[in-house]
Amino acid sequence: MRRMTPLLLATLLLAAVGLASAGPTAALEVGQKAPDFTLPGPGNKPVKLSELTAKGPVVVFTFIQAFTNT
């Protein structure tokens, strides 16, 4: 059991370092690739971002809730 202890400690240490470096997901920034997505559009038909950008630049605008002034 004593022989196992250093190995166990090293494993835990590596795991801790791994978790710390992973951290929260990096925020999106200008110059980065936009995460591709497929979302339901009119008539519930799927719309894929990369299929839209293939035709030209795309302006994406997110708003809070339909049928409100937001």
Place this chain on the structure above:
Amino acid sequence: MSADHAATLDAFTKQNKINYLLLSDFRRTMLPGYDALVTDEKSPIFRYAKRAYYIIDKNGVVRYMKVQENALDLLDPADVLKALKDSGA
């Protein structure tokens, strides 16, 4: 784009004669990766979309983005158009 259901957005499009695509992120799959989901549990719009603007070029690269912390801070459409022209996208 919003977290409304697709059927809600269809009705909204019809009522307001909207001539651009409205997409539904009802399952919140896109909003988190764009930093556009309200995650503050105390917010009255918790789990709804923030007000945000992105310009993505034909290679899928973000050329402009503005995420408003205050949902009522709308950008002037003319400013967004200017940003589109200036971005070179």
